[in-house]
Amino acid sequence: MRANRVLLPLALSLIGGAVQADLLYTFDASAQGFTVTSGGALTHVVSGGNGHLSVADIDNADVLLNLPLASGTTDWSSYLGGTLSLDAASLNGQAPSWSTFGLLTLTSATAGSVSFDFVPETDPTTGWKTYSVQLDVATFGANLSAVLASLSSATINLESGNGPIEVVGIDNVRLTSAVPEPQTWAMGLAGLALIGALRRRARG
Numbered sequence: 001m002r003a004n005r006v007l008l009p010l011a012l013s014l015i016g017g018a019v020q021a022d023l024l025y026t027f028d029a030s031a032q033g034f035t036v037t038s039g040g041a042l043t044h045v046v047s048g049g050n051g052h053l054s055v056a057d058i059d060n061a062d063v064l065l066n067l068p069l070a071s072g073t074t075d076w077s078s079y080l081g082g083t084l085s086l087d088a089a090s091l092n093g094q095a096p097s098w099s100t101f102g103l104l105t106l107t108s109a110t111a112g113s114v115s116f117d118f119v120p121e122t123d124p125t126t127g128w129k130t131y132s133v134q135l136d137v138a139t140f141g142a143n144l145s146a147v148l149a150s151l152s153s154a155t156i157n158l159e160s161g162n163g164p165i166e167v168v169g170i171d172n173v174r175l176t177s178a179v180p181e182p183q184t185w186a187m188g189l190a191g192l193a194l195i196g197a198l199r200r201r202a203r204g
């Protein structure tokens with residue numbers, strides 16, 4: 001039994017290294033903790049059980065959508081190499097005339113910030129479209145891993161109109177971890193095998 005006290009946590013940590021929770025915000029019942037802290041007014045809209053966020057630009061400050069994070073710092077290391085995606089649409093038919101829509105900025109309490117604009121300058125347009133960005137060093141630079149490990153805010157710039165003229169919709173914000181590398185799968189399988197061995201020993 002003493003060996004199990006050492007081996008069981010080891011087995012669980014091997015599995016934990018391979019399995020990382022994805023996040024999906026569908027806004028079907030609420031705004032799920034998303035806020036707009038600058039330049040815009042956020043409304044949660046429900047239609048036929050499918051909700052989304054509606055954000056109206058109200059002044060000349062950038063409209064910044066904040067993803068919900070725990071206070072202090074959050075460790076998003078497991079999303080390094082993963083993907084952030086969202087659905088967006090122009091809700092009032094305003095053609096895009098400002099290019100910063102889709103600028104994702106990740107800020108760390110201790111390691112500065114990184115950013116990347118993942119929506120084409122010609123979007124969003126009327127009708128929902130999905131946009132995504134890979135959270136990798138090739139896209140955000142070498143500082144990304146340090147920022148993700150001590151994240152204090154994650155904001156998406158929603159400015160698509162020159163002046164307070166646009167109303168945009170946001171839905172299905174999704175954060176997925178990287179597809180595990182073969183060696184990560186191997187660690188997870190090793191963890192499962194170890195647990196299997198411990199159970200057999202406990203029975204015997």
Ligand SMILES: [Ca+2]
Nearest residue numbers: 026050051171
């Ligand atoms: Ca929805």
Ligand SMILES: [Ca+2]
Nearest residue numbers: 057161163164
């Ligand atoms: Ca604007």
